[in-house]
Structure formats: structure tokens, C-alpha cells
Amino acid sequence: MRGLLFAFLGGALITLQGVANSRISQSIGTWQAATLTQWTGFVTALLILLFIRDRKLREFKQVKPLYLTGGALAAIIIFGNVTAIQQMGATFTISALLIAQLSLTFLIDSKGWFGVAKQKMQAPQFIGILLMVAGVIILRF
Structure with missing residues (x-):
């Protein structure tokens, strides 16, 4: 049940993020909006990691290099969503x-x-x- 709640929350937030990014990109540009979104997401995740979670930074070394591309994929995802929302x-x-x-x-x-x-x-x-x-x-x- 908890997983379903998080899935619905994530889906709702993805939609809100896409619409917000589309509005931001109309003012400053699509890649600028993607950069801003990635930056604020990084800062938020880092603060949560440092202040709320267990602060185990050593585990980062266990991540397979292939999976480190996730952030780069997110930038392309943001660009694609912003462009699609503006057009469709x-x-x-x-x-x-x-x-x-x-x-x-x-x-x-x-x-x-x-x-x-x-x-x-x-x-x-x-x-x-x-x-x-x-x-x-x-x-x-």
C-alpha cells in the first residue's frame, strides 16, 4: 500500500514538474529550465541525504558506472517533457x-x-x- 502511495505521489509530482518546467522554459529557455531543475533537485536531494538520512556516503562507490548515467538521462527527460508539453x-x-x-x-x-x-x-x-x-x-x- 505504501508503495502505491509513493507511486501516485511520484506520478503527480512528475506532472507538476513538467508543467512548471514548461512555464520556466518559456521565460529562460528549455535547457536553462532543465539546468535549473537538475540543480534544485541536486541541492534538495543532498540536503535530505545529509540531514535526514543516515549520511552513509561511502556506499556511492558501490554504484555500477552504467547507472551513473541516470542524471544525464534526467536532463534529456526534462527537455523532452518540456518540449512535448509546449507542443501537445x-x-x-x-x-x-x-x-x-x-x-x-x-x-x-x-x-x-x-x-x-x-x-x-x-x-x-x-x-x-x-x-x-x-x-x-x-x-x-
């Missing part, structure tokens, strides 16, 4: 984003990539993704 609006952008996320996680789960336990995907999962695509098509037209 928030509803269609977030709908398409969710389909892309589900499709990739479907592949990751079914192939067992990145050390994730391999999951057998069946017809209900395929149908779910197809229904989402149909929903986005309906939203668009």
Missing part, C-alpha cells in the same frame, strides 16, 4: 509518457534486463498497453 499540452504528453514507460518496463521485466527478475508477460499485460494506446488516441481526437 500536458494531458497528451503525460499519456504518451506513460505508454512509453509501460512499454519499456514491459520489455525490461520480460527480458530480465538490468538485473530485474524476469517476469512472464501474458495477454492481460499486452491488452492493458493496447487499451492505453487506444485511450490516448481517443484523447487526441
Whole structure:
């Protein structure tokens, strides 16, 4: 239950962040908005790490180098979301984003990539993704 709550919170905050970044980028530019968002996110995470969590900084050495690209991916994600929201609006952008996320996680789960336990995907999962695509098509037209 707690995981579901965090998932809903994260989804809501991603939407709010996308809209806020779109507004910021209209004033200062898209890459500037991405830079500002990354910077404020870094500062916030660092403060939480130092003051609220257990302050175990040595564990950073255990992170595989491939996974260190997450921050770089976030900059591209921000740019993509800002650009899409400006061109298509928030509803269609977030709908398409969710389909892309589900499709990739479907592949990751079914192939067992990145050390994730391999999951057998069946017809209900395929149908779910197809229904989402149909929903986005309906939203668009």
C-alpha cells in the first residue's frame, strides 16, 4: 500500500514538474529550465541525504558506472517533457509518457534486463498497453 502511495505521489509530482518546467522554459529557455531543475533537485536531494538520512556516503562507490548515467538521462527527460508539453499540452504528453514507460518496463521485466527478475508477460499485460494506446488516441481526437 505504501508503495502505491509513493507511486501516485511520484506520478503527480512528475506532472507538476513538467508543467512548471514548461512555464520556466518559456521565460529562460528549455535547457536553462532543465539546468535549473537538475540543480534544485541536486541541492534538495543532498540536503535530505545529509540531514535526514543516515549520511552513509561511502556506499556511492558501490554504484555500477552504467547507472551513473541516470542524471544525464534526467536532463534529456526534462527537455523532452518540456518540449512535448509546449507542443501537445500536458494531458497528451503525460499519456504518451506513460505508454512509453509501460512499454519499456514491459520489455525490461520480460527480458530480465538490468538485473530485474524476469517476469512472464501474458495477454492481460499486452491488452492493458493496447487499451492505453487506444485511450490516448481517443484523447487526441
